[in-house]
Amino acid sequence: MSEVKGRYFIQTFGCQMNVNDSERVAGLLQSKGLEAADSAAEADFVFLNTCAVREKASVKFRHSLGRLRRLKAERPDLRIGVGGCAAQLEGEKLLERARHVDVLVGTHTLHRVPELLQEAGTTGRVAVDLDRKADAFAIPGEVAAHGNPVRAYVTAMEGCNHVCSFCVVPRTRGPEVNRAPDAVVREVEGLVGRGFPEVMLLGQTVNAYRHGETDFAGLLARVDAVEGLRRLRFTTSHPEHVDERMAAALRDLPRVCPSLHLPFQSGSDRVLASMRRGYTRQQYLDTIGLLRDRVPGLSLSSDVIVGYPGETEREFEETLAVVETVGFDVLFSFTYSPRPGTAALRLSDDVPEDEKRRRLHVLNARQQEWQHRRNEALVGRVEEVLVETVDGGGRVSGRTPHFRIVHFDGADELVGTTVPVEITAAGPNALQGRLSQPIH
Numbered sequence: 001m002s003e004v005k006g007r008y009f010i011q012t013f014g015c016q017m018n019v020n021d022s023e024r025v026a027g028l029l030q031s032k033g034l035e036a037a038d039s040a041a042e043a044d045f046v047f048l049n050t051c052a053v054r055e056k057a058s059v060k061f062r063h064s065l066g067r068l069r070r071l072k073a074e075r076p077d078l079r080i081g082v083g084g085c086a087a088q089l090e091g092e093k094l095l096e097r098a099r100h101v102d103v104l105v106g107t108h109t110l111h112r113v114p115e116l117l118q119e120a121g122t123t124g125r126v127a128v129d130l131d132r133k134a135d136a137f138a139i140p141g142e143v144a145a146h147g148n149p150v151r152a153y154v155t156a157m158e159g160c161n162h163v164c165s166f167c168v169v170p171r172t173r174g175p176e177v178n179r180a181p182d183a184v185v186r187e188v189e190g191l192v193g194r195g196f197p198e199v200m201l202l203g204q205t206v207n208a209y210r211h212g213e214t215d216f217a218g219l220l221a222r223v224d225a226v227e228g229l230r231r232l233r234f235t236t237s238h239p240e241h242v243d244e245r246m247a248a249a250l251r252d253l254p255r256v257c258p259s260l261h262l263p264f265q266s267g268s269d270r271v272l273a274s275m276r277r278g279y280t281r282q283q284y285l286d287t288i289g290l291l292r293d294r295v296p297g298l299s300l301s302s303d304v305i306v307g308y309p310g311e312t313e314r315e316f317e318e319t320l321a322v323v324e325t326v327g328f329d330v331l332f333s334f335t336y337s338p339r340p341g342t343a344a345l346r347l348s349d350d351v352p353e354d355e356k357r358r359r360l361h362v363l364n365a366r367q368q369e370w371q372h373r374r375n376e377a378l379v380g381r382v383e384e385v386l387v388e389t390v391d392g393g394g395r396v397s398g399r400t401p402h403f404r405i406v407h408f409d410g411a412d413e414l415v416g417t418t419v420p421v422e423i424t425a426a427g428p429n430a431l432q433g434r435l436s437q438p439i440h
Ligand code: SAM
Pocket: 015, 053, 054, 160, 162, 164, 166, 167, 168, 169, 204, 205, 236, 237, 238, 263, 265, 303, 304, 305, 334, 335, 336, 337, 338, 339
């Protein structure tokens, strides 16, 4: 296959940023004439867009790469590409154990995938570009082949300037680079023009956004003003960059949804200091207090790590206490895993794996109990649901402004519309409902 042609399949690991990167690579490949395949088995080119945040992500990626080795043994014409965070982190060393890879790119060189695919086909050798200094926004957002017909991801900023001891992201994605507000607004206008009702702005610490005179609240105001946009969300926010202007934007801008993802990572001041998160437990709680005061009804989700080096039972209980005090809508909890090149690697990973798993289990059980109780309190209420997917069997599902999932009876033509739904039942992770009268 010396020319770029045929069918492609992309497997994505990790966060929304990676999903958005894959959407852009997919769009780029389509613009070169390739078509999407439903599986690796049906594809001429398979691209793995990797994640390096936790050990588990690396293990999953290795398994996929192993399966592709077998597939390529059966079909030597198959071309394989690897890109993204793990590729950037491991670099060409990755190729020593994976000689079946044809294309290797990093986080800033995804735009070169079609060109390198062609090069590999012509030369018969692996084509590599891991340049960290390349333009991370080289693939225009407009090119992206969005996977969700309702919520489109739009990258507002790349990289991260924080120095969290556990986190590999600054190494994989480099320092922050903010997109010009005009470019973000143009992309959103284009998406609305193509019928997307909702946009989610992305960045590792999206609320640290600044471009010239435009801060994050300013960017939200610019995007909120895009005619025809119905809902505006963003992720991930860092507690250090929450301020009055951001709280006011959440409260006052009509399309900005009342829902915020604000990782706290630990409830222990010792652990937070060691993590270099830049806030204490009380400062985090004060930030939540400010947000709840300014934005009544705001729903909150968070990330937390258990089993960080040296975490005692008491420190873990401090994390549990924050979870109980705040009452998060959703909690993403992880067991600590040491990552290459991070500051925490110097610390002894001394919490045994089964103790980490026990803490995770205790935390998840408490959180599930709370989510169930909180969701039950919503029964009887009417919520505005933006319908996203057809579940099958005459059922559809969508999200409330607070990002809660609701399933109810409905037909495919509801996808993309906002409808009033009365909540009739609640589980810990989702609500059930029925179409109701319009909300006035
Ligand atoms: N940029 C965001 C922030 O600073 O809060 C989130 C970045 S990360 C992609 C998503 C989550 O993975 C983090 O919030 C953290 O809870 C978790 N995580 C990151 N590194 C980890 C590690 N080494 N072990 C376990 N969990 C980790």
